[in-house]
Each structure stands twice: as C-alpha cells, then as structure tokens.
Amino acid sequence: MSLDELKAEILRLTRLYSQQAHGGNLPGDMREDDFVPGETPVPYAARTFTEDEVCAAVGSTLDFWLTLGKEGETMETRLAKYLGIRRTLLVNSGSSANLLAFSTLTSHKLPSERRIRPGDEVITCAAGFPTTVAPIIQNGAVPVFLDNDPFTANADLSKLEEAYVPGKTKAVMMAHGLGNPFDLGRVLAFCKQHDLWLIEDNCDALGSTYTLGDPASLLHPQKETPARPYTAPTGTFGHLSTQSFYPPHHLTMGEGGAVNVVRDMKLKLIVESMRDWGRDCWCPSGQDNTCNKRFGWQLGELPEGYDHKYIYSHLGYNLKPLDIQAAIGAEQVKRLPAFSAMRIANWETLRIGLADLEAYFDFSLPTHATGWTPEGFTWDDSGCRTAPSWFGFQLLVKPGAPFSHTELAQHLNACKVGTRMFFGGNLTRQPAFVQLRKDNPAAFRVVGELSGADRIMHSGLFLGVYPGLTQAMLEYMISSIQDFVATKTR
C-alpha cells in the first residue's frame, strides 16, 4: 500500500469509528431516543461535531507537522472570510487572544499618543468574564468599570462620558455578553469622538450581527459608501476583536482562540510579533527569509546582519495553538451559519416555553429591543438593531419571587440540567479584585453604582442553547423550570 492509500484507509476507518462512537452525523453526541429525562445530563454546552472534525484531527496528526502550519492558514483564512475582515490570527485560547489584543496596543510601533502606557485608563464593564479585564491590569493600565444593564448583560452606557478622562482614557475593551451585541452605535461614536481604540471581546458572540442606523460613526474607512443602515458581524467594528474556541463556544478547537485584525495591517504585524515570542521576523513556521533580507537587518544595538529570525522587537509570548487544533477548527468554521441558526432557534424555544413565567423572571433582551412577543421583538428608536447568535439564555429571578436563583440552580442541578452564572458576576467583588484594590487602591476605578452588575450576580443564571440540544432536552429544561416554580408558588 502506498502512503496515500494507507492514509485514506486510516481515515476511512476513523470515519467509521467516529460515526459509531460519536453519534453519526448528529450535531453532538446525543441521539434523540437516547435521552432519558432526569437521567441523561443536559449540559449547558458541549462540543458539537461530526466525523469530519475527527478525520481532520487524525489526518493532521498523521501529517505530524504539529506546529501551526497549513491547517492554521486554512482556519485563519476561512474565519477572516466569514467575518469579512483583513486577518485572523489563531492563538491557544480566548484569554490569550484578549491578552494579545490588549498587549498589541502597548507597542512602541504605534503613534506615541495612541500607545497604551502604564497608568492609562481603559473603559470596560463590571460583570462578565475575568480575562476580558485581566490583560488591562497585566499591562499596567487601569480598568474603569461601568455598570451592566441586567436585561442585556452588557455595559450600561449611561455613564460612558463620565468615565472618560482626557489624556488618560485610551481604549474601550468589553465583551458582547452571552452573544448579545453591546450598543456599538454609542460606543463607536464615543471612540470616534475621542480617538480611542476599541477591542471587542467577541468570544461569546461569533455569528451575531449588529445594524448601525447611521454608519457615520464607523471607525474604519470603507472602500465604498456604507449602506444605510449598515449591518455587519460583531467582531468587525472595533480595531481588534477576539474569539474563544473552548468547547462551549460557537465553534471549537478544544482549546483555542483568535485575534481578528479588522482593517489595519500595521496592527497585524504587532499581533503576530507579540504572539510569536516578540520576534521582528514574520516568517511562517517552516519558512525562512520571507523578507528577502534575513541577514541584512541592523536593529536595536545588534550587530549588522544579525539573523532576523532572532531579532525581538517586543517583549512577547508564545501563544500559538497546534496545527491539529486548527484542522478541527477549519472544519468547524463551515458549520457556523448552521450552528448560529440552531442557537437562535433554541433560545426562541426556551423563551416561548417559559413565557408564562414572566411574573417571576426577567428574561434577557437583545440590545436595542424593548420587548418580546412570540411574533418577535419590539425595538427602540435608535435606528440600531442586534441579531444575537446566543451563547446562553439568561434569566433573572425577579425581586419578591418566592425563590432564589441559587435554589433554582440547585433544582436544575438535581434534574441534571446544567446552568451557569454570568461568569464572575460583578468582578470587583471577586477575591482577586478585592486583593488588587487592597494592594493598590488606584488599581481600578468604578464609575457610579454597580447595582446592575450586582443584580446579575444575585439573581441571574443562564441555560444552554448550544446546537447539540435536542427538542426533548429543551422541553425537559422548560418543564423542569415550570415544575420548580409550581412547587414554590403553590
């Protein structure tokens, strides 16, 4: 047998194995009739894949290139094309993506007045995932926390202007909470007015779109006059944006993430340098002399002709994933439209199924929506709209309800239905941040009260909407909540 034939045979058997071991072509591991309510766990999220991903991983393992290579390029190209942006660079997690995106903005290669330096301020919001904020502090800058709107889970922007300090505020960095785009209309106009960087943490929102009523606030010059209204995926409005490919996210590589460079290719060179040890050279793995003057540089105080592969223009990291991970991701990207559609459909199923519990719960609303009916959302008059590719279905227990969110979470846990808190809740109350403030009272700043972030922390939880959920699971999730409320309100 030739090597090619051998490989084809291994992949044929892999496909067969995966079809039997992983539930055939179903998204996820579960066949509808395998589900036993109360016995089969209903996780809030799980990897969702078919034998194509398993074959891609095995194929790449057989090639044994290992480090980021051709599979990485394929995945990066597919994702950048899907988003309609200049470049995507893969990293080993969403947290690494946030660290890398933020660190990029500290580079000495940026104009001096825009470069983020220790002590500069970055506007973010209080409730969410810790590694949206940690890179700001890790780079010596100061996070300035806005409150969250509990109904959208996103920043409450009523104090955005109040948060701004001329000469100190350099950027806005925040996440689209649980897939719900934050109010980009206001944030873009604010960033444009004050010449600020915008990093969108798009880790939970791949596939969401935002419609700007007035495209005049777009930060990037457009080749053609933008349509009015202007609709584009989240993650394409800021200067940089980030993705996570950890299994609960919209697509997975096991561990993984990406930094999206929306337009400015100068930023791409810095992202790449910081990701790859801080090096000045931009040769891909396995290639030399892409610049055609590998031994022709004189930089820093190095001798003339010092090998460009070992010249470091930044204090960098090594944040690359394996090519095997990228091979899985390259297959997953193809499924994004279908995955998003299923997340949206699952969210709607839960919303309709729980609609008669509005006396006890406040359900999430997409940003700019003012209400929900089974026919659809009603919208504010900003001219902006959102179409979330939901990460989760958030509900807030109403004040005065005869049960707490913890009791509900415990009940659902006993029913084997997975729930999650909105990650770290009000981050300023987490031990790490309490200690930070003890060590240095100026380590972060809070604008106004954080009552919305506290409300999310005290009364919110979210359910899964991932594409592996079957109709039977969704119905069981709904009936488990209905039963719980019925016993508490009898």
Ligand SMILES: Cc1ncc(COP(=O)(O)O)c(C=O)c1O
């Ligand atoms: C908004 C947000 N940002 C960043 C991350 C970090 O991603 P990762 O787990 O891949 O490090 C997460 C994780 O879920 C997240 O929800």
